[in-house]
Amino acid sequence: MQQEVDPFADFLASLMGIWNTGVNFAYGMLTPGWRQNQFLILIALTVLAWLLHRVSGRLLQNWVRSREGWSKWQLRVVVQIRRRLGLIWFALLAGGVYLVMQQITWPSRSYLIGLAGTLAAVMAGIAFAARLVRNRPVRRMVTWGLWLYATLYFLNVDDDVAGFLDRLALTLGEFRMSLLDLIVALVVIGGLLTLARLVSTTTAATIRKNEDISPSMQVLAVKGLQIFLYGVAFFLGIRAVGIDLTGLAMLSGAIGVGLGFGLQKVVSNLVSGVIILLDKSIKPGDVISLGDTFGWIATLGARYASVVTRDGKEYLIPNEDLITGQVVNWSHSNEFVRLDIHFGTSYGDDPHQVRELAVAAAKSVERVLSFKSPVCHIVGFGDSSVDYILRFWIKDPTGGLTNIRGNVFLALWDTFKENDISIPFPQREVLLLEESRLALSRGENGSAAPLRARSGQEG
Incomplete structure (x- = not known):
């Protein structure tokens, strides 16, 4: 009968193996010989790579500053290269020393230098490749994970570590999930x-x-x-x-x-978003009104639509509300929007002249369309004025509606003032009948007499 392996005992045995390997390596570094010589050479190469990194980094920075018209991605590449110049210099120096020592001495006497140069080159490549991951925490985790795997692989201990991770497994009936399977799944x-x-x-x-x-x-x-x-x-x-x-x-x-x-x-909301995209009732850039919200569609998401108003507020409106609610799309079929403003003039002013002046005033405003000529009509005779409606067209509702109405009103004011057209306001006259005067003077209603009494007391 096969004896079952204890995972904890196997873990302790693996730790002891790693500890013994580390102790033997440290002993070799402290003992005079070619292993110690390689270690000292690596230290010298590290110092030299650091110095070259400082010098070449400044030269590269000054050279980039003298360039003009570079795009953002080119500048990002230069920044990443400058950050890793030390690692690149170390890989080049170690590779060069390794090739020279391979020719003048035994291969075993340059093994550590070649290994260090290879790891430095691989780590630099991993650092550049990991930039494809946008999320910074995930990018760091991927970078360190690949660095660890590369180190284990080039040290020829990856199979031992993989076997150890595979033995750390969770078994439920026929289902088995090891730590190695989980890591491989995440990586893949x-x-x-x-x-x-x-x-x-x-x-x-x-x-x-x-x-x-x-x-x-x-x-x-x-x-x-x-x-x-x-x-x-x-x-x-x-x-x-x-x-x-x-x-x-x-x-x-x-x-x-x-x-x-x-x-x-x-x-x-998801289904409503798909329907909106298919029937094209609302699309990015459209100007809409939904209740008290007036703005233009910035983005259409899977769950909501982003509506930006004139005051900079961004409303996230669920797609379902755009389907089931009443939405005013100012630019659904075209961008032309008609606006109406109401005003009144005195009964003494010629209505024919008022209409001509109102149309001319609207045409003088910059955003009012000239090929869709404004029109002015009389809509009624009020208590104090003759009432008019002025209609004009614009094609840029994203520029605002209140401001264009205000500009047209201001143009009307200036035009009417220049041509002596008056804009009346309600006036009231109070007529005091003779009987009411006598009643007030006699104090019949108990109001005038006490007032005179108070006045006399105050005097």
């Missing part, structure tokens, strides 16, 4: 997701540059492509590490029940 899925992000970013940039595709269809195509690529990357990563996907059938059923109860609003 992370790599595939990064690749999917790069492909989706490149493809999305190409789609956005295509002017033949409407903005709403661009958003829909980009979102659909991202969902497809990320989904494929995730399932390929799961299959690559040998995890059976048949058990996901029960999980999908549970997710369906959860969607039916707890995620109704979320699913409704």
Whole structure:
């Protein structure tokens, strides 16, 4: 009968093996010989690489400052190179010394130098490749993880470490998940997701540059492509590490029940977002009014639409509200918007002249369209004035509606003042009848007499 291996005892044995290896290595460094000589050479190369890093870094910085017209990605590349100049110089120096020593002495007497140079070159390459990961904590974790794996690989202890990690496993019936499987799954899925992000970013940039595709269809195509690529990357990563996907059938059923109860609003917003993108009723750049909110669509997301108002506020409106509510889209079919303002003039002013002056005043405002000529009509005879309505058109509602109305009112004021057109305001005259005067003078209602009495007392 095969004896079961104790994971804890195996862990202690591995630690003792690593400790003994480290002790033997340190003893070799302290004992005179070629191992100690290689260690001293590496120290000298480290100091020389540091000095070269300081000098070349300043030269590179001064050279970049003398350049003009560089794009941001070029400047970022130069910054990353400058940060890792020390590692690059060390890899080059160690590689050169290793090649020379291979020719003039035994290969074993330059093994540590070659190993250090190889690790430095690999670490520099990993540092540059890890820049593809945008999230900084994830990027650091990926960088250190790859550095650790590269070190173990070139030290020829990766198989031993992999075997140790594989023995640390969780077993539930026929299901077995080791720490090695978990690490491999994270690495594979992370790599595939990064690749999917790069492909989706490149493809999305190409789609956005295509002017033949409407903005709403661009958003829909980009979102659909991202969902497809990320989904494929995730399932390929799961299959690559040998995890059976048949058990996901029960999980999908549970997710369906959860969607039916707890995620109704979320699913409704997602579906509403797809409907909005398909029917093109609202697209990025449209000017809309929803209740008291007036602004333009900045972005259309999977769950909400971002509406930016004139005062800089950004409202995140759920997609469901845009489908079920009454939305005024000022630029749905075209960008032309008609605005109305009401005013009145005195009965003594000629209405024909007032209409001509009002139209001329509206045309003098910069944003008012001239090919859609403003019109002015009489809408009624009020108590104090003849009432008019002035209608004009604009094509840039994103520039604001209140300010253009104010400019037209100001133009009317200036035009009417120049042509002696008066804008009346309500006036009231109070007529005091003779009987009321006599009653007040006699104090019949108890108001005048006490007032005279108080006045006399005060005097």
